[in-house]
Amino acid sequence: MVNRVVVGAHYGLGSWLVQRISAVVIAVYAVIMAIALLGGHAHDYAAWKALFSQGWLRFATFLFVVSLLLHAWVGMRDIWMDYVKSTGLRLTLEALTVLWLVGCGGWALQILWR
Amino acid sequence: MPELAAKKPRPIWYNLSPVNLPAPGLVSILHRASGILLFLAIIWMLYMLDLSLASEAGFDHLKSYAANPIVKLAILVLAWAFLHHFCAGIRYLLLDLQKGIELPAARATSFTVFAVSLILTIVAAVLIW
Numbered sequence: 127m128v129n130r131v132v133v134g135a136h137y138g139l140g141s142w143l144v145q146r147i148s149a150v151v152i153a154v155y156a157v158i159m160a161i162a163l164l165g166g167h168a169h170d171y172a173a174w175k176a177l178f179s180q181g182w183l184r185f186a187t188f189l190f191v192v193s194l195l196l197h198a199w200v201g202m203r204d205i206w207m208d209y210v211k212s213t214g215l216r217l218t219l220e221a222l223t224v225l226w227l228v229g230c231g232g233w234a235l236q237i238l239w240r
Numbered sequence: 241m242p243e244l245a246a247k248k249p250r251p252i253w254y255n256l257s258p259v260n261l262p263a264p265g266l267v268s269i270l271h272r273a274s275g276i277l278l279f280l281a282i283i284w285m286l287y288m289l290d291l292s293l294a295s296e297a298g299f300d301h302l303k304s305y306a307a308n309p310i311v312k313l314a315i316l317v318l319a320w321a322f323l324h325h326f327c328a329g330i331r332y333l334l335l336d337l338q339k340g341i342e343l344p345a346a347r348a349t350s351f352t353v354f355a356v357s358l359i360l361t362i363v364a365a366v367l368i369w
Binding site: 146149150153156168170171174175178194198201202205227230233234237240 | 272293
């Protein structure tokens, strides 16, 4: 009698959850941004700059950026796992994806807190 | 000898061409395609956000840059990609909650995803032009 749980490590559950939670953050932020854009907050530089100098929007944008990077990572990893059969090539593409996203995140932070 | 006949490997042929997919399948593959597009566009959106917040001159430069018809078209394609990904994503979150998992409902929500995302894309086009 084998008495062990073979699915107990929850492989993939973390990614699955991250994908969903980050999706909700991105969706909420998108609605906030759409309202801001329709409300004329991008009409000129002063209004746009004023919007992004508010603490709460920087906080929200930071959460959005982190969520976007995590969401992009889970999604791109799924795509590499589905279509790239060669382990070496897949590992390379996954590593490049992570490096690319981290680099993008760095730039985003620099834009927000200039 | 019916047993022997039954053991013969049967040909399996899936037609995975997008035009042959049922609506939920089309939503799914476009969700993936739009996701790739959005991933590739992150760097471009960062470039535009950087320009817009850097200085008054950068903001004005972005305005004239975004007035280019090709840039407008690219922004519109990205708007569609985002809106499709957004609507399909909400549908998937509802499926996770066991909402709309029966076939008629799954089909109906797929058509809703297409309708809403395309209408909002047209709204975006009107706003851009």
